[in-house]
Amino acid sequence: MREAALKPGALSSRGALRAVGATILVLVFAGLCGRVLNFPLNRDENLFVTVSAMSTFDNLYTVLGYNHLPYLPWLLGAIYRVTGSVHYLLVGRLLVLAAWLVAILGLRSIARQQAAGAAVFWAATSLLIGNILLLGSPGTMVTNNFLPIPAAIWAFRFLLKGMDEAAPKPVSCAVAGVLVSVAVGLKANYIFLAPLFAAATVLAPLKRPLTQRLLRQCLALAIGGILGALPILMLVASGPQTFFAHTLRYFTEMQAIYWSVSTEPKVTSLAQKLLLAESVWASGASLLVLAGLFVLPALQLARAERPGGRLVLGWPVWLAAALSLCGIIVAFVPTPSFPQYFVPPIPFLLIGLILLRAPTRQDNPEAADAILVALGLVALLCSATRLAPGLVDFVRPGNWRSITIHDEMRGMSRRAGVREGELGVTLTPVLALEAGLKVPPQFAAGQFVYRVADYLPADDRPYYTTTSPTRLQEFLNASPPATIVISGEEDIEEPFEHYARRHGYVEFTGSRPEGPRLFRRAISTAAVNADPAP
Known part of the structure; x- marks a missing residue:
């Protein structure tokens, strides 16, 4: 068998098999x-992508509400800064x-x-x-x-x-x-x-x-x-207290309380x-x-x-x-x-x-x-x-979700007259980033801090920059945002849409009626650029 394996024909056959195998892998x-x-945008990406885009060395926990160890936002954030890509x-x-x-x-x-x-x-x-x-x-x-x-x-x-x-x-x-x-x-x-x-x-x-x-x-x-x-x-x-409040205590305390009262399907x-x-x-x-x-x-x-x-x-x-x-x-x-x-x-x-x-x-x-x-x-x-x-x-890059989401949000942003860097309140901050909006730090982590904020113990509240479902109306009324962005896929976003409709915001949609929506109201330049109150 070994001699046969060394014959030129056998070697040629083995080379052909390797070529076929390599082609299959490619x-x-x-x-x-x-x-x-082309994979759909998921709620988890709103945390990682947005925090990465807004990250510096020391603001992950003090400002942005990140709740994992920091190497991903540091790595991806560095790529964003080096490439300058939007x-x-x-x-x-x-x-x-x-x-x-x-x-x-x-x-x-x-x-x-x-x-x-x-x-x-x-x-x-x-x-x-x-x-x-x-x-x-x-x-x-x-x-x-x-x-x-x-x-x-x-x-x-x-x-x-x-x-x-x-x-x-x-x-x-x-x-x-x-x-x-x-x-x-x-x-x-x-x-x-x-x-x-x-x-x-x-x-x-x-x-x-x-x-x-x-x-x-x-x-x-x-x-x-x-x-x-x-x-x-x-x-x-x-800042040990800030770090552990956002990582260890977030998962062992606030997240545990949230899921104990949540009606979402869960494996426990x-x-x-x-x-x-x-x-x-x-x-x-x-x-x-x-x-x-x-x-x-x-x-x-x-x-x-x-x-x-x-x-x-x-x-x-x-x-x-x-x-x-x-x-x-x-x-x-x-x-x-x-x-x-x-x-x-x-x-x-x-x-x-x-x-x-x-x-x-x-x-x-x-x-x-x-x-x-x-x-x-x-x-x-x-x-x-x-x-x-x-x-x-x-072979159809024009149809990739990672590109069409960007194009769709930029199109809505242009039609709404949004200027680059304006504030956009949202629980789906990736959409706001793709639209050219600036995300307030209270929403940089998407819904992951917002949804547990009402369960924060008093000792940990100073370490968080956030609002909460029970304080949302007060937050929005204190400084009405120029733009509100929703994905249309999360029930937790409904108060944002209700606020926009009650206050006369104009709705802009993309190519898909069931897709993301942007609500816009005409206000002064000074108000557009103002940071929402904490």
Whole structure:
């Protein structure tokens, strides 16, 4: 068999298969691009996009009401400032696509470093792109749900390099530490990376002297982690009460009260969470990854030439397994539960698939590669109803939602006579930004601070710049806004529309009657440019 594989015809056939595989990946990535760029605007993006557009280093919590760790608004805000683009949603969606590409390149780098073969990289990429959960809002919107994935994958890659069997590489371990902090700084749910990476540097490889493991691996990782977290530590030191009021206490206190009285459908009990987890992890690409994780070891254990052979798993496999398990546990912590909370284990399961393929590279490779390719093909087939329309959308940029929303809002703004930089009151601030309006800080976080503001304890009120549903009329009457923007999709926006109609605002619509609307009233230039009262 080996001799046949080396014949020119066999080599040519293998090259053709690789070309076909590469073509498929290019097409499915194009389908992904089209889907991301044409995905509808979601309420979560109003928080991340708007705060990013208005962010400086220290105003995220003191002024804008941001409630996550700060690396996403700092990153996206820097992109806005460097590019000078006013296509806020489009630029944010392009950042998400860049994160997808970086994640795929990370999987490729791990596969090459482990000499695991092209088939497992192709399968892992297909299983990533074909994951139905990631093709929904978690992987298509400008939020912090997907962006930590490439940071986590590359952190694992640099740890593999830093803990090389030949000799430890402190610089690579330090880079891994930086990337762990970046992943956590994008989304706090990934905090479990830090202790598990640290434990790995202390415990592995066992044949290395403990002093080397502590000094050249663990210490280097810790230094990198501190450097990566330093901006957050500086921000916390400058105002700890403000920081924790907007992050920790927001989710553990105000958000919990809001959902306890909300009539929206929600998943709260353990039984409901288990059913949601089953729908996410026990179907589609996630289930196929789990199948691969069982099949690859079984192939090695069942080798005909070594029926009694045992499977030797190195520390990277155990680390990937521990990370996957912790990702699963973390997914059940928040209440209520949403599908995006079940993303964390996905990258580590894919890494585990690559790592398990590596030791079987010389053992029945044709069977293993065939299984892997089949898993990838099935994943792509299951996601075809999402990727195929995305491929059609990709070649029609004029129809991308990320562009048409901008054009529609600019058109309304021109017809209404809105000047660039005027204030626009809204709970859908991305629409106001796209219209060329300036968003008051009370609404920079969209509805996420506004809807919990009535539940703020007295001690935390000084740390918030906001109004609330019960104080909205007073807020608007104190300084009537020149423009009110609504999406028409949220019941919470109804008081804004009622206020506009009662006070004689003129309504402007776009091409879709059920789409966004802009309400405008004629007032003096001084009033237009006045900031609403807090």
